[in-house]
Amino acid sequence: MYIYGSNRTVDIAIDALLPMIIELNTIKRDKVSIYSLATKLSISNKFISELIVYTDIKLSNSKSILLNDLNFKPWFLYFAISAVADIKFKYLISKKDSAVGNGYITL
Structure with a gap:
């Protein structure tokens, strides 16, 4: 064969x-x-930032992710997303509070 x-x-x-x-x-x-x-791609548009986070969660077959874990995901190695902790997600995902870290993000 x-x-x-x-x-x-x-x-x-x-x-x-x-x-x-x-x-x-x-x-x-x-x-x-x-x-x-190379240098990271700077993302300043809030919708694009949210779309990148949504894509990572969706492709990992998960429904949520800790906000602190975003810096350790290989997917975000290529993007410089400005102030992810301060983003008010309103299009595709939502941010919820938790006892650990800065909260978590859900679909």
Whole structure:
């Protein structure tokens, strides 16, 4: 039994994707074969900030998340969301108080 594709397919895919990811300013090339995270994308629109948090909760098959956990989620590594603790969520999610941390966010 043969699997469609090969290691060469992965090599070609990476060669095609890396320039695109660099052009999107997601990562930057420091030296040949050395890459690092580019500057974070600054998000100031409240709806977009809420949409990013909603997407993370929805994709993790959860219904809530602690507000303090947002800084530790890999999804938020690429975004600089201004003052998440001060955002008054009103479109997709809601913030509730809890005994632990600054509260939690629910769908």
